[in-house]
Amino acid sequence: MERTILIRIGEIFLKGNNKFYFVSLLKNNILHSLEGIQFRFVNTQNRMYIENYSENDEEEIISRLTKVFGIVSISPAVKVKTDLDEIGRICSELFPKEGIFRVTVNRADKRFPMTSAEMAGYIGGIMLKNAGGNLKVNLHKFDFEVEVDARENGISYIFYKRVPCSGGLPVGCGGNGMLLLSGGIDSPVAGYLMAKRGVKIYAVHYHSFPYTSEQAKEKVVELARIISRYTGEIELFVVPFTDIQYAIKEHCPIEYMITIMRRFMMRIAQKLAEKTRCGAIITGENLGQVASQTMESINVTNSVVTLPVFRPLIAFDKSQIIDVAREIDTYSTSILPYEDCCTVFLPKNPVIKPRLNLAEEYESRLDVDKLIADAIENVEIINCSFK
Amino acid sequence: MIFLDNASTTRPYAECMDIINKYSAEKYYNPSAPYHEALSVSKEIKEAREKILRLLVGEGKIVFTASGTESDNLALFGTKKPNGSRIVISQSEHPAVYNCAMELKQRGYDVVEAKTDKTGRVIVGEFENLVNENTALVSIMHVNNETGCINDIKTLCAIAKRKNPSVIFHSDGIQAVGKIRTNMRDLGVDLYSISAHKFHGLKGTGALFVKKGINLHPIMFGGGQEDNIRSATENVGGIMCLAYALERSISKLEENDKHVRILRNAVINGIDIYNIKVISDDNSSPYILSLALKCVRGEVMLHSLEKYGIMIGTGSACSTHKSSKRIPNLLRLPTEYENGIIRVSFNDFNTKDDIDYFIKQLNSEYKALYKYVRG
Numbered sequence: 012m013e014r015t016i017l018i019r020i021g022e023i024f025l026k027g028n029n030k031f032y033f034v035s036l037l038k039n040n041i042l043h044s045l046e047g048i049q050f051r052f053v054n055t056q057n058r059m060y061i062e063n064y065s066e067n068d069e070e071e072i073i074s075r076l077t078k079v080f081g082i083v084s085i086s087p088a089v090k091v092k093t094d095l096d097e098i099g100r101i102c103s104e105l106f107p108k109e110g111i112f113r114v115t116v117n118r119a120d121k122r123f124p125m126t127s128a129e130m131a132g133y134i135g136g137i138m139l140k141n142a143g144g145n146l147k148v149n150l151h152k153f154d155f156e157v158e159v160d161a162r163e164n165g166i167s168y169i170f171y172k173r174v175p176c177s178g179g180l181p182v183g184c185g186g187n188g189m190l191l192l193s194g195g196i197d198s199p200v201a202g203y204l205m206a207k208r209g210v211k212i213y214a215v216h217y218h219s220f221p222y223t224s225e226q227a228k229e230k231v232v233e234l235a236r237i238i239s240r241y242t243g244e245i246e247l248f249v250v251p252f253t254d255i256q257y258a259i260k261e262h263c264p265i266e267y268m269i270t271i272m273r274r275f276m277m278r279i280a281q282k283l284a285e286k287t288r289c290g291a292i293i294t295g296e297n298l299g300q301v302a303s304q305t306m307e308s309i310n311v312t313n314s315v316v317t318l319p320v321f322r323p324l325i326a327f328d329k330s331q332i333i334d335v336a337r338e339i340d341t342y343s344t345s346i347l348p349y350e351d352c353c354t355v356f357l358p359k360n361p362v363i364k365p366r367l368n369l370a371e372e373y374e375s376r377l378d379v380d381k382l383i384a385d386a387i388e389n390v391e392i393i394n395c396s397f398k
Numbered sequence: 399m400i401f402l403d404n405a406s407t408t409r410p411y412a413e414c415m416d417i418i419n420k421y422s423a424e425k426y427y428n429p430s431a432p433y434h435e436a437l438s439v440s441k442e443i444k445e446a447r448e449k450i451l452r453l454l455v456g457e458g459k460i461v462f463t464a465s466g467t468e469s470d471n472l473a474l475f476g477t478k479k480p481n482g483s484r485i486v487i488s489q490s491e492h493p494a495v496y497n498c499a500m501e502l503k504q505r506g507y508d509v510v511e512a513k514t515d516k517t518g519r520v521i522v523g524e525f526e527n528l529v530n531e532n533t534a535l536v537s538i539m540h541v542n543n544e545t546g547c548i549n550d551i552k553t554l555c556a557i558a559k560r561k562n563p564s565v566i567f568h569s570d571g572i573q574a575v576g577k578i579r580t581n582m583r584d585l586g587v588d589l590y591s592i593s594a595h596k597f598h599g600l601k602g603t604g605a606l607f608v609k610k611g612i613n614l615h616p617i618m619f620g621g622g623q624e625d626n627i628r629s630a631t632e633n634v635g636g637i638m639c640l641a642y643a644l645e646r647s648i649s650k651l652e653e654n655d656k657h658v659r660i661l662r663n664a665v666i667n668g669i670d671i672y673n674i675k676v677i678s679d680d681n682s683s684p685y686i687l688s689l690a691l692k693c694v695r696g697e698v699m700l701h702s703l704e705k706y707g708i709m710i711g712t713g714s715a716c717s718t719h720k721s722s723k724r725i726p727n728l729l730r731l732p733t734e735y736e737n738g739i740i741r742v743s744f745n746d747f748n749t750k751d752d753i754d755y756f757i758k759q760l761n762s763e764y765k766a767l768y769k770y771v772r773g
Binding site for chain 2: 220221222224225256257260261356
């Protein structure tokens with residue numbers, strides 16, 4: 012009898028000839044997430060197993076695997092020979108001796124001389140006998156389910172619980188994306204969601220020292236670290252933004268401050284995306300949430316880039332975003348009250364429906380290329396991971 | 399590095415390192431143990447206690463705690479108060495007192511706040527009207543941590559006792575001790591909080607002066623240390639440092655006062671008075687100078703000065719995690735100054751050169767930042 016964790020993979024099955032690529036990516040991500048723990052990784056036809064680990068690490072392994080995209084669910088299990096009497100005896104040990112239960116057998120080994128239902132009946136019979144009358148069987152309404160998976164190689168797995176995981180696709184299979192990470196509630200959630208579709212996340216943060224503090228920057232680093240539990244290590248580019256804001260403030264109408272600022276952010280994000288081979292820019296924008304998130308604003312800010320811009324939160328309600336933020340543990344960090352660069356020089360009446368020709372006209376008063384080059388030259392790169 | 403945030407903490411005296419080393423590496427015994435070495439440590443704590451009491455000119459006892467905040471908590475929660483009785487505090491108390499009072503209010507006590515003037519000082523006439531026959535406890539800070547204003551504790555205490563002799567009077571003396579005269583007998587207070595790291599001792603050590611005849615309920619339970627008022631193994635090294643630092647600070651009180659007054663006046667005379675308002679008045683502690691910048695946020699100035707190795711404060715460092723507007727609102731500043739409060743707090747280690755450099759950078763940074771004020 013040996014403890015094992017069974018890993019069930021989801022959509023990867025659909026990937027036909029590319030399956031090997033997806034599976035090997037997932038394997039790497041799993042190995043990476045379990046760094047520091049002793050175990051053996053076993054990969055069979057459609058399943059993956061974690062074996063030979065210390066019982067003390069089981070909870071930690073489960074907790075980390077729930078955050079690896081591409082895994083649908085996991086089950087801690089006991090690995091035994093396919094001997095029904097032995098399986099019945101072990102099930103009696105592992106499961107409660109009272110209550111209502113059912114046994115479900117999945118028989119991959121079709122050579123076995125009994126059907127799945129017969130096997131289930133046999134194992135259940137042993138459990139009933141060993142329990143001394145306090146157990147009852149009901150296939151439809153039960154307190155617990157005993158799942159036995161009889162594989163082709165004469166090995167069976169007895170699962171004693173099923174832990175739902177994050178689903179999605181292995182990080183890396185969807186290319187690289189450059190996330191605009193602000194320190195608010197939305198952008199970490201956007202990064203998380205795109206990573207769930209397999210995108211490897213890079214991040215850019217705009218820092219307006221002395222208007223925003225070192226604590227504000229640390230907060231963003233912390234957010235990147237928190238989501239790196241799901242996304243893997245994140246390379247964070249911290250871009251000094253004050254001089255650009257000064258230039259806009261000096262030469263452009265204040266109501267276009269945010270619009271023009273965001274156009275600069277998009278341009279810089281695209282430049283950094285090119286350097287890191289990112290195929291898309293990711294933002295936490297949400298239609299109608301604030302003035303810079305109207306359709307007109309999004310159009311004017313989008314028009315400075317050629318890369319696709321992914322906005323996974325575009326149609327979310329704020330409460331839905333907060334629910335995800337809570338689930339991935341970014342919420343309490345996001346609401347720490349440090350100013351971010353968007354609140355500096357905030358005009359009293361920002362333009363809600365900016366016009367592209369006006370934005371372009373105002374920007375023509377600035378040396379856009381030089382401002383961007385200077386900012387990128389002074390970028391600070393921070394590797395954020397949860398270790 | 400020019401450290402002008404001494405109201406948040408101070409650099410410990412170098413001698414404190416020797417003291418803490420001695421009681422960590424050599425005399426690390428638990429003072430409650432019955433063998434000789436431990437008894438000798440216990441005796442040293444007793445001597446430190448007596449020394450502190452002598453330095454504060456108090457009759458009663460010293461209860462050691464882990465912080466000024468804990469001393470305030472012990473004072474507010476540990477005093478015996480009939481259910482629903484009145485507790486008088488001031489509007490400008492430090493959160494360590496203010497939030498205790500708010501909790502007591504939740505528990506059904508009649509908590510009232512004495513109004514303060516534009517420097518944060520309690521208005522004596524207003525205070526007088528609040529103390530009544532139902533009042534069980536008064537807690538008024540000695541020196542305000544944000545503006546440096548000094549409350550006339552002697553007068554306030556006398557008024558409170560006259561109006562209701564059974565009132566217990568507590569004062570948070572955390573910004574006062576070692577900086578201005580703190581004579582318990584003269585002030586007349588029943589309870590007085592102090593914190594070692596504000597006068598060159600170490601963090602993690604505080605004390606509460608408890609006047610003779612005042613009984614406190616413990617708020618921490620355990621082995622019965624500190625006369626059963628505050629259980630926990632004593633922080634021996636910290637306590638010894640507190641006693642040392644207090645003695646040294648008080649012995650140099652007048653000399654230091656003269657020194658920091660020169661520094662403070664240099665700032666007042668050196669700043670751009672058309673755009674920077676001085677909140678603290680002449681009767682404030684010379685150690686804390688509160689200024690308000692026109693149209694430039696205090697936090698922005700704080701970060702700007704960091705570039706030059708200058709550290710200042712923007713108010714209570716203990717509450718910077720919350721964007722607390724309670725104190726700024728009390729100061730009734732014109733709108734354009736409201737977000738511009740900075741706190742410059744001195745100590746005897748600061749030199750005139752430090753201050754001249756600070757003034758120069760403050761003025762030039764102000765000019766640079768003012769150019770980009772919000773439109």
